[in-house]
Amino acid sequence: ERLAAADEFDAERMHQLTPAGAAQLATKPGAAVLTHHGLSGEHVVVSADGRVRGILDWTEAALGDPAEDIAGLAVAVGSPAAVRAATLAGYGARPCLRGLWLARCDTVLRLTEHLDGRATGSLPLLRTQLRRAWEPILLERVTDFKTAGEEP
Structure with missing residues (x-):
């Protein structure tokens, strides 16, 4: 709401x-x-057509939730490219959507903190990251989750 204001x-x-x-x-x-555990734009190799072609610097890799890496990709290259890369890596709708929402919430919080004077960083970069994370994807429109416990 503060961002809307x-x-x-x-x-x-x-x-x-x-x-x-x-x-x-x-x-x-x-x-x-196995997750990268620190995925950001500086670790992503992107081709001229916008496809993720590689991830660099796995020195901090750890076991974790794949949504964390998907969120890092969404902020770095946009939601559609992040979901495409995650799908090609074998992840289904649930971790992809969880990663997108993690990216979306994180970017809203980071921009809010910056505007409230509680964080430093580049305002244009934070705005770009927010825009990338909130890019719409088809998966959101076609995924119909079943009741808890059932896999879609």
Whole structure:
């Protein structure tokens, strides 16, 4: 709402993630995989056509939630490219959407902190990261999660 007051973000967009939807995006037991654990734009190799071609510097790799890496990709290259790369890596709708919402919430928080004077950083970069994370993807429109416990 503070971002909306500053004409930086439409707060209604946050209502797309309902409490029921958030519950359905929760991690499943045994979902830990090898993650980069620090994925940002400086670690991503992107081709001229906008496709992710490689990830550099795996020195901080750890077991974790793949949504963290998907979120890093969404901020670095945009939501559609992040989901495309994650899908090609074998991840399904649940971790992809969880990663997108993680990126979206994180970028809203970082921009809010900057505007409130509680964080430093480049305002144009924060705005770009927010825009990338909030790019719409087809997966959001076609995914119909089942009741808790059922896999889509």
